[in-house]
Amino acid sequence: MWFLAWKNVSRRIGQTTLTVLITALTVLTFVLSFSVLSTLQEGLRLANARLGADVIVLPGKSNADVFQTIFTAEPVNIYMDKSVTETLSAVVGVEFITPQFFTQSLDESCCSIGGATRLVGYDEETDFILKPWLNEQNIKGLRDDEVIIGGGIPAMLGNRAVILGGIFTVVGSLYPTGSGMDETIFMNIDVARKLAQESPYLQSIWKKQTPEELISALLIKVDNGFSPEEVARNINELDLTVVAVSTSEIVSSMKSQMDVISRLILGLWSGVFVVACLALIGRFTALARERKKEIGLLRAVGVQRSAVFKLIVLEAWIMAGSGGILGSLLGVLGVKAILDILTSSMVLPMGEWSGLAALVSVLLGIAVALLLGLLASVYPAWKSARMDPQEAIVRGELD
Amino acid sequence: MELCRMEKVSKIYAMGEEVRPLNNISLNIEVGDFLSVQGPSGMGKSTLLYVMSGLLKPSEGDVFIKDINIRNIPDDEITDLRKKNIGFIFQETNLFQALTVEENLRFVLAVGQGKNIDQSKIDYYIQELGLAQRRNFLPNQLSVGQRRRLVAARALINDAPLILADEPTNDLDDGWAGRVMELLTDKVQEGGAVVMVTHNSYWAEKAGKHYTMQEGSLVLC
Numbered sequence: 001m002w003f004l005a006w007k008n009v010s011r012r013i014g015q016t017t018l019t020v021l022i023t024a025l026t027v028l029t030f031v032l033s034f035s036v037l038s039t040l041q042e043g044l045r046l047a048n049a050r051l052g053a054d055v056i057v058l059p060g061k062s063n064a065d066v067f068q069t070i071f072t073a074e075p076v077n078i079y080m081d082k083s084v085t086e087t088l089s090a091v092v093g094v095e096f097i098t099p100q101f102f103t104q105s106l107d108e109s110c111c112s113i114g115g116a117t118r119l120v121g122y123d124e125e126t127d128f129i130l131k132p133w134l135n136e137q138n139i140k141g142l143r144d145d146e147v148i149i150g151g152g153i154p155a156m157l158g159n160r161a162v163i164l165g166g167i168f169t170v171v172g173s174l175y176p177t178g179s180g181m182d183e184t185i186f187m188n189i190d191v192a193r194k195l196a197q198e199s200p201y202l203q204s205i206w207k208k209q210t211p212e213e214l215i216s217a218l219l220i221k222v223d224n225g226f227s228p229e230e231v232a233r234n235i236n237e238l239d240l241t242v243v244a245v246s247t248s249e250i251v252s253s254m255k256s257q258m259d260v261i262s263r264l265i266l267g268l269w270s271g272v273f274v275v276a277c278l279a280l281i282g283r284f285t286a287l288a289r290e291r292k293k294e295i296g297l298l299r300a301v302g303v304q305r306s307a308v309f310k311l312i313v314l315e316a317w318i319m320a321g322s323g324g325i326l327g328s329l330l331g332v333l334g335v336k337a338i339l340d341i342l343t344s345s346m347v348l349p350m351g352e353w354s355g356l357a358a359l360v361s362v363l364l365g366i367a368v369a370l371l372l373g374l375l376a377s378v379y380p381a382w383k384s385a386r387m388d389p390q391e392a393i394v395r396g397e398l399d
Numbered sequence: 400m401e402l403c404r405m406e407k408v409s410k411i412y413a414m415g416e417e418v419r420p421l422n423n424i425s426l427n428i429e430v431g432d433f434l435s436v437q438g439p440s441g442m443g444k445s446t447l448l449y450v451m452s453g454l455l456k457p458s459e460g461d462v463f464i465k466d467i468n469i470r471n472i473p474d475d476e477i478t479d480l481r482k483k484n485i486g487f488i489f490q491e492t493n494l495f496q497a498l499t500v501e502e503n504l505r506f507v508l509a510v511g512q513g514k515n516i517d518q519s520k521i522d523y524y525i526q527e528l529g530l531a532q533r534r535n536f537l538p539n540q541l542s543v544g545q546r547r548r549l550v551a552a553r554a555l556i557n558d559a560p561l562i563l564a565d566e567p568t569n570d571l572d573d574g575w576a577g578r579v580m581e582l583l584t585d586k587v588q589e590g591g592a593v594v595m596v597t598h599n600s601y602w603a604e605k606a607g608k609h610y611t612m613q614e615g616s617l618v619l620c
Contacts, residue, residue: 003502004495004497007495007497007502291496293491293493294495296493297493297495300454300487300489301487302478302479302510304475304479305474390449390455393489393491394449
């Protein structure tokens, strides 16, 4: 039956092409939706797991958007007095607190990254965000001419980078977090402050205070027994013109928004699937009707009803499977472009779009195509198998 | 040895009024028989073959293939009996449209005999029926006569003991019609039997037993 099924499919090019295209488009929409959504979900998961801080504190009078600060690498030149660190370390529930100083590179000032990139100076003494990774990599600390780059920046380990006129050695690349950290360059806080102070392009920012007196964010790890929401609320009640936000709250709020979008996309895709299924049922039924005489002939030469059923399903599977492979491959090729568009136009945490994720998408796409082929061909296959062979042979063209 | 037996078989169609293309027919086909059934169009000659092959159920009476009454057995068993015992030359030149001449024969041979296909049989019928130059052609690239010859080859290739031939010489010139008749005669001489339906008196009279169909009944001439 494989032989006949294959010949029927491969020698009816016009009909096969149409069926393959319908399946390919359905699978393409599935792979794109599935891959983008799963990458976003993975991004959220990573963000939640690897952000490291339970609470993030930003200057309250700045225009800083917490979402933007956490989930994008857009440079944000926001500052508050570094004395806030001491005040907040005394808040009940704060276990660890570490400051960071944000500044930025300039267009083409860094040899590897186009455009302005966020530079983050971290305090080696109090840091608990980068420390686990540094320990893992056996890096004791960064020298003044060394930087670490985020997981989203193409690896250039051992390479040199020119940042705001200074020459730095890249000693490592962080694992992806789905957050703004992925596109960020990390260096010692004092070095970052010095670069910012000396850059002629950033002088307008230092009118009231110099970088030595400033920090951009405080990252807090809360004590066991305290909830991040509770600690954030305690900080906000201090009236320090700072804004404290629980990162899990942000992630959870984003997750609920994403769940709504996921359900919407899944609903729309289900509609596409049903329409494709109906279209293919129509096509396979028409094909079976066109080939009534041939099916009667099969029965006449001794082919069982069950084999006729299998033949029709097999043909549908060959066509749907081909469409599935085509749609999956096109989908996988298109996912990166869509993720890039989403990243550049929306504040979203992104997971890593890896080869494994692509493989899973392709396999799922093919499985969806085979399911579509099966659902669409069962009725025409059953009808063909039940056909009275004499009727089919003699009155094949009539229905 | 008996290959097929019909006992008081009638086929009734209720199409406004009752039509009986087969009326109380009893017939015994044994090894070595070459029967022809002649009669005008629409008198039930093809219906007789369809009922005999188990492709059409009789309204009344019983049909036995190799002594098995097909009235009371499931469709799978009838299909199996047909596969092993009957080769059918249809009046219409039905072929597997996506298969070439050779593939049409190969497929039917595979259905009948499994994976161990005897290529020499395919080559023999292709050669004998003048299809060698068209071996790799699809049915829609053949003339009507070539398709008819391929239909005949397909019926013969599985060595089924009983060949039911519905107008096997239609669309054929005298030369090829004669060759098809020779192959049918060979089948009879090799221990099979042929029931041939035709409206052509010349070929009908070549058969050992010559019947005419009159008002649903078979009359021996």
